[in-house]
Amino acid sequence: MNQERRDSLRDAAIEVLAEAGGRGLTHRAVDAAAGVPPGTTKNYFPTRDALLRAVAERCVELYHQVPTPPPTDRESLAAMLRALLENVAGPGRHRVLAISELQSEAARKPWLGAILDRVTAADFADFEHAQRAAGLPVTPHRAAILTLALHAALSHLLAGGPDTLAATGLDDLDEFVHRLLETIYGPPAPGQN
Template identity: 45%
Template sequence: MPRNPERRAQLADAGLAVLAEQGARGLTHRAVDAAAGLPAGTASNYFRSRDALLGALGERIFERLAPDEAVLAPLAERTPSVDLVIDYVRYIVERLLAKPELPLALFELRLEAARRPGLNEILSRTLQQGFDADVSFHVQAGLPGGAEEVRLLHFAIDGLVFDQLTPGVGRRYDVDAATAHLVRRLVRED
């Protein structure tokens, strides 16, 4: 397997753009090559199967959504509270909505994984690692709540972001206010 991490990232980013714009049906190795401006066959050299390509896209989404340490540092200095959880979750929502192609691609991947056992295994592992990291961060930061609250926040934020990026009841409400309301309903001070 080729080991050029920059080329792999370039291909994954092109794949995410194709997935977000055209859905899973439009995602082919050839479409990724074209979107990346690379010779035909390049994507298949890096990702031998469709499941490998789709799984790599899931991993790349989380790489691109990683938080900025400069934003986290001042938050980490604050006293743990529900208000701090609100600010952390607002930052998550902000990152997701600032790069709409990433959550849209993730929604596409999750739907595709429901039909593809190989992708289901790969994506489930990636999503579980992300969830475990979120719980670990939450607990280590001393924030109120625990794994169950983090799980419920995942469900709520997925729905909020989905509503903002697709036709629905979205865009008629203040996203920051809705985020704060969700956190206050799901996380209680100890």
């Protein structure tokens, strides 16, 4: 099968899933979003589970394509974390919404959870590595707390409720990441970024 067409359909399915939710993810909706003749998506992904698998695998691929240079100090780590959170409200919004929808589906489909687990497991390892590269006294426990806090922030950023964003400090992402790092690691030492 044509890989370019396959990727185009998977990208369109991400958009449909992000815009219409799990119930709106149909072969017909993906055909329309991709601008292809009716039945094209069904030819590539014959069942809804095949379509869900294709979307999940595409989300994993796209996740690994985002280049993130390692931080060199605490301040560059804060900038990296802020940029990742800003991406949720910007260009990464559809992918994050799609992953959120897929996670809901995974509660009933363990095979789907196994695909998505690759992204989550990578996050824990990547954020631990980033904290270490920034020169922080990272431990697996500290790395897990930071990663879990970032993951918890995603749903609130996606929903965008101003009262919730203000209550959680997510209305000021720069302040949020600095306070998160301070909560986990304490204030920076004098002269340290």
